[in-house]
Amino acid sequence: EVQLVESGGGLVQAGGSLRLSCAASGFTFDNYGIGWFRQAPGKEREGVSYISSSDGSTYYADSVKGRFTISSDNAKNTVFLQMNSLKPEDSAVYYCAVFSSLFNWYRMRYISWGQGTQVTVSS
Numbered sequence: 867e868v869q870l871v872e873s874g875g876g877l878v879q880a881g882g883s884l885r886l887s888c889a890a891s892g893f894t895f896d897n898y899g900i901g902w903f904r905q906a907p908g909k910e911r912e913g914v915s916y917i918s919s920s921d922g923s924t925y926y927a928d929s930v931k932g933r934f935t936i937s938s939d940n941a942k943n944t945v946f947l948q949m950n951s952l953k954p955e956d957s958a959v960y961y962c963a964v965f966s967s968l969f970n971w972y973r974m975r976y977i978s979w980g981q982g983t984q985v986t987v988s989s
Contacts (some may be wrong), residue, residue, distance in 0.1 A: 868892040868977065869890070869980075870888055870978060870979060870980035871888070871889045871981070872886060872887065872962050873887050874886040874887050874983060875960060876984075876985070876986070878952055878986070880952060880953055880989050881952065883948070883950045884949045886960055886962075887946055888900060888902070888946070888962030889943065889944050890943045890944065890945070890962075891943060893964065893977075896919050897919070898977070899918045899964075899968060899971060900916070900938065900945040900962055900963070901914075901915065901916035901963055901976070902916075902947050902961065903963065904958035904959065904960045904961070905958055905959055905961070906957060906958040906959075909958075912927060912929070913927055914926070914929075914960070915927065915930065915936040915947060916936070916965065917938050918968065919940060922938070923968075925971070929955075930949075933949065933951045933952075934948065934949050935947070935948040936948075945962060947962075954987045954989045955987075959984050960982060960983050960985050961981075962979065962980050963976035963977070963978065963980070964979075965977065
């Protein structure tokens with residue numbers, strides 16, 4: 867059974883940082899990509915970042931480029947999202963999800979996803 871467990875969310879002031887973690891199990895980690903997406907109340911789901919577990923290539927939404935960094939520890943089947951220079955508009959529930967390809971991340975076609983972790987950035 868595929869399981870994804872996010873952690874690391876919280877309340878932070880604008881300009882602050884948070885580090886999210888996504889612990890994955892139940893599938894061959896190296897064969898898939900892990901992506902983060904977020905959803906705020908009343909807004910559409912937005913893909914934030916993606917990492918290919920096979921070659922480590924990374925991708926970011928324009929809204930977070932230069933501020934967020936995605937990384938993975940394949941030995942621990944864990945993906946991290948380092949979020950710096952946070953803005954109030956980054957407030958959302960952040961989810962990690964398993965994708966079969968980058969193509970499917972762009973289209974938010976995930977195989978499975980976690981329960982989410984709340985990120986709130988105060989102004």
